[in-house]
Amino acid sequence: MNPAFVAGAWLVLGLVASTTLRRRTARLAAVVPLVGAGLTLLTARSPTAAVPLGGLNWITGLDRAGQGILVATGLSMALVMLLQPSVDVSVGRTVGVVGAAATIAMASSDPLLTALALTTAIATLVLRWIGQSPGRATLAAGRVAGTGTMALVAASPLLPLSGFTTGDRPIVVAALLATGVAALLAVYPLGGWAAGIIGSLKPLDVAPWIVLLVPVVLIIAERIPGGVLGDGSPVFEHVLLVVGLGSAVWGGIWAARGPAAMRYGRLFMADIALCVAAVEGASASPAMTGALIILVTHLTIAPILLRSEGAGLLWPRRVAWALLSGVPPSPAFWGRLLLLEALAAGNVGSTIAAVIAMVSIFIATVMACSSRALVLPAGGWRGRLPELAAWLLLAVGIAIGLAPQSLTRFVFGS
Amino acid sequence: MGVSAPLLSAAGVIGAAVAMMADGRRAVAIAVVFLAAGLAPTAATFGGAPGVAVIGACAIAAVVLAWAGWLGGRVLPWLSGLDPTIPAFAPSDRLFGPRSARAFGAAVAIPVASWVSFNVPVGQVTAVEGLLFPMAYAWTCGVIRLLVARTVEDLLVGVGMVGIAIGAAWLLRGGGDSFPGAVLACAVAPLAAFLGGWLHGRSSRRASPLVEAEA
Numbered sequence: 001m002n003p004a005f006v007a008g009a010w011l012v013l014g015l016v017a018s019t020t021l022r023r024r025t026a027r028l029a030a031v032v033p034l035v036g037a038g039l040t041l042l043t044a045r046s047p048t049a050a051v052p053l054g055g056l057n058w059i060t061g062l063d064r065a066g067q068g069i070l071v072a073t074g075l076s077m078a079l080v081m082l083l084q085p086s087v088d089v090s091v092g093r094t095v096g097v098v099g100a101a102a103t104i105a106m107a108s109s110d111p112l113l114t115a116l117a118l119t120t121a122i123a124t125l126v127l128r129w130i131g132q133s134p135g136r137a138t139l140a141a142g143r144v145a146g147t148g149t150m151a152l153v154a155a156s157p158l159l160p161l162s163g164f165t166t167g168d169r170p171i172v173v174a175a176l177l178a179t180g181v182a183a184l185l186a187v188y189p190l191g192g193w194a195a196g197i198i199g200s201l202k203p204l205d206v207a208p209w210i211v212l213l214v215p216v217v218l219i220i221a222e223r224i225p226g227g228v229l230g231d232g233s234p235v236f237e238h239v240l241l242v243v244g245l246g247s248a249v250w251g252g253i254w255a256a257r258g259p260a261a262m263r264y265g266r267l268f269m270a271d272i273a274l275c276v277a278a279v280e281g282a283s284a285s286p287a288m289t290g291a292l293i294i295l296v297t298h299l300t301i302a303p304i305l306l307r308s309e310g311a312g313l314l315w316p317r318r319v320a321w322a323l324l325s326g327v328p329p330s331p332a333f334w335g336r337l338l339l340l341e342a343l344a345a346g347n348v349g350s351t352i353a354a355v356i357a358m359v360s361i362f363i364a365t366v367m368a369c370s371s372r373a374l375v376l377p378a379g380g381w382r383g384r385l386p387e388l389a390a391w392l393l394l395a396v397g398i399a400i401g402l403a404p405q406s407l408t409r410f411v412f413g414s
Numbered sequence: 415m416g417v418s419a420p421l422l423s424a425a426g427v428i429g430a431a432v433a434m435m436a437d438g439r440r441a442v443a444i445a446v447v448f449l450a451a452g453l454a455p456t457a458a459t460f461g462g463a464p465g466v467a468v469i470g471a472c473a474i475a476a477v478v479l480a481w482a483g484w485l486g487g488r489v490l491p492w493l494s495g496l497d498p499t500i501p502a503f504a505p506s507d508r509l510f511g512p513r514s515a516r517a518f519g520a521a522v523a524i525p526v527a528s529w530v531s532f533n534v535p536v537g538q539v540t541a542v543e544g545l546l547f548p549m550a551y552a553w554t555c556g557v558i559r560l561l562v563a564r565t566v567e568d569l570l571v572g573v574g575m576v577g578i579a580i581g582a583a584w585l586l587r588g589g590g591d592s593f594p595g596a597v598l599a600c601a602v603a604p605l606a607a608f609l610g611g612w613l614h615g616r617s618s619r620r621a622s623p624l625v626e627a628e629a
Contacts, residue, residue, distance in 0.1 A: 112584075112598055119573070119602070123609075130566060131496045142569045146560050150576045153599065154553055157536060157583040168533040 001043045003062050003107035007100040010036045014096010021089045029092035030081040033212075036099045037074025040067055050107055051223045052114035054160050059107045064413030066106040069219050072299050072411050073212050074099065079303035079393065080207045083386050085312075090128075091204055097124040098208040102216040111159045114220070115152035118184060118213075122149050125209055129197055132205055137196025144193045148183025151176040165230025174232025178239040181221040185214060187240070187247040187273045195254070198265030203306040206265065211302055214272055215295050222279045222288060237280045241346075244277025245353040252360025256367060263368055264305040267324065268298055270361055271332075274339050274354060281350060282342040290338025292408045293400065297323065297331040300397045304390045316390035318369045323397045325365040326358055331400035336361075417459045419545055426452045426548020427524075430555045433575050434520045435513060437567075439499060442610040445571045446476035446578060446603045449552055453582045456548050461585035461596070468585070468596045472578060475604035480611035487615020497617035498566035498610055512564055519558030527551035537588050545586065552579035566613065570606040577602030 013032045021028055046061025062070070077095060081087055101121035105114045126142040155176040158169060186194035198206055221240070225233050251270030255263050275291035304313060304320045323330045336358050343350040400407045429452015433445035450473035457465035527550035536546055556575030563569045581600030584592050 112580075112595055116598065116602065123573070126569070127496070127566070127609075134496070134500075139563065139569075142566070143561055143563050146569055146573065147557055150553075150557055150560065150573065153576060153580050153602075154583075156599070157580060157587045157595065158534070164535065167535075169535055172530065172534050 001039065003040075003043055003059055003103050006036065006039045006043055007103040009039050010096050010099035010103060012096075014093050014099070017092030017096070018090050021092065023089065026087040026089045027082060027084075029087060029089065029095065030078040032092050032095050033074040033077035033081070033099060036103070037071045037078070040070045040074065040103065043067065046107075049223055050109045052105075052109055052111045052220060053224065053228065054109040054111070057110050058113060059104065060109040062103075062107045065219065068412040069215050069295070070103060070106055072296065073102065073215050076299040076302055077207065077211045079389070080204065080211055080306050083303045083307055083313075083389060084204050085307065087204065091208075094124055094128050094205075094208050095212070097121065098212045102212050105220060106216050110156075112153065112156035115149060115156055115180070118152060118180075118217070119146075119149040121213055122146060122184070125213075129201060129205060132202075133200045135200060137193070137200045140193040141197050144183050145186075148180045151183070152180035155180070161228050161230055161232075165228060167231065170230040170232035171235050172232075174229050174236040175239070177224055177229075177232075178236045181217060181224075181276070182240060182243050184217045185221070185272055185276060186269060187243050187276055192247070194269055195251075195262070195266065199259070199262050203308065207302070207306055210265070210268060210306070211299065215299065218272065218275060218279075218291065218295065221276065222291070225280065241277050241281030241350065244273045244275075244280065245343075245350060245357070247273035248277060248357035249353055249360070252357040252364065255364035256360050260368065260371055261308070263364055264302075267361055267364055268302075270357055271298065271335075274336070274357055277350070277354070278339040278342045282346050285342035285345055286338040287342035289405065289408065290335045290342065292412055293331055293335035293338065293404045296400055296408055296411055297335060297397060300393055300400065304393060313387060313390050316387060316394055319394050320390075320397070321365045321368040323394070323401065324361075325369075326362050329401045331397060331404055334401065334404040417455075419547075422456045422459065422545070423547045423551075425455050426551055428452055430523075430548075430552040430575070431520055433552070433571065434516045434555050434559060436571060437513070439567075439614050440480065441499075441567050442570045442574050442603075442607040443477050443480040446574045446607055447473045449575055449578050450476075450603075453548055453552065453578060456545070457582050457585050460545075460588070461592070464593060465585045465596070468593065468600055469578070469582065472581065472600040472603050476574070476607035479604045479608035483608040483611030483613075484615040484618075485611075487612040488618065490616070496566065496613055498570065498613040501564040512562065512568075515562045516559060519562060520555055523551055523554035523558060526554050536583060536586055546583065549579045549583040549586065552576075552582075567610060570610045574603040574606040577606065 013035055017029045017032050043062050046063050049063040050060045098121045101117040104117040108114045122145045129138040129141055155173050158173050161170050186192040225237055229236055248270045251266050251273055255266035255270060258266055271294050275294055278287035279291050301320045301323060304316050307313060324332045326332045326336050340354050343354045429449045432448040436444040450469045454466055454469050457469045527547050530550040531547035553576055556572045556579060559568060560572035577599055581596045584595035584599055
């Protein structure tokens, strides 16, 4: 099956779900990411990874890691929707468009097509966010993330760089790509626009960005230095190393200091910033394995923690925070250990910044574990279903902590 | 026949400057049409008749789709939608308004585009230097418009400007994939115009009393 067909299925299902479902059946919108994930499993696997640094060659195919990340994000998004106390029907449309865009971006070696797919995803998200909560924070998402996608579009006529690996051209291309990646992952400047939207929107509205888009952009960013960037490689890597570490420290501190409702969003951004810094700053190292473990952990835990604190699941939430704390044998411990190992191979400054970020994240998770939110007891077996699903997810999280490399190999094939 | 590079640049600068200052309900279509007119001489020089056709079709499609979007937004049965021309937040009183910031940005974009034009070669078959100025200027202006945006309309104008600028840059790049690339990049501008028109149509639709009462 062609990835374009899978993207089409995401799109059509999303549009159909948002127009046909009603308030009582809104939760059925979770079928969109579930079917998307299922169809992704059926796509023909490409032997090579798609790196968007080539010419205009449309869709090349999904490799094993690309397939793994799309299936994992689809399943996680479906669980996020199923575990929400209430679901807005129109989110199905956003999920469909973002899922389709993520599939195209992951499967394309064409820089223009990848950039336009990401532009579509960001435009859909931003219009929804501004419509839900017009304000400085949501407009900033459009300004910064929009600028990021436009930087990626601008790099496209200058690619591929074959024959131009020295001089100003590769440096300009690297600067544009780094701007695009940093803006889309909100690691610019210091946690950037995402903090505002996490604070002003419901978790389900932010979930398509956190669960569907960020992991895909992170994997694409990891592949870019492997392409031919020539003189631009150090620019790309160093810019993302510095802004990533800065954002990780900032996100970690604010996860500990900021309001409890924003804690998971801040912590997620701090972890992603650490991954970007380590993967780009120390690419030939265990950083990628660490980043994949962190990604799988968040995709497993996000459905539980992207619920408001007062909506139940008190104990599952506490265990989920413990899994993110970084205390062995939690999966976050192994992921962050590998990231730290990679950064320590670089320079002492990176190591110190990473340790500060990790300590801040640990403090934030301890504070979250000890919070005493007032939760109304769930009545009947229907009320108990989310709790059961949450405990099953936590069991998967614990399994990742016990066998981190085996499970990431199972998901990503490497 | 040789073409004067300063003349091509001047046309691009005028088109981008008008696009930077365009405001109101038809801003996206106006910006796209003027920028397309400004970049058409460059497209004609490097892409010939097909190049002009791509840029011209983009401008016509933007006007038509903006109108179609407006019409579609009006007839669909929604109560009201997001008005793209209303600022998302109320800024504090300042000496200089949003247009002044854009004018300043347009001035700053000149040296940036000039540097890019003379230092970054574009092209796969033969590297071209010194002729990227109109596209680099339009792209920089588009990004500045995005960065200083106060409304959804501003965001859409910025995206439309970048789309046409990059489409023209694909024509300059040459090679077999220059036209498909230009078409794909230019398609962003009419889509932005459609979205702007759609949002206008939705927000300008008069709510029926029955629907309003139910809401």
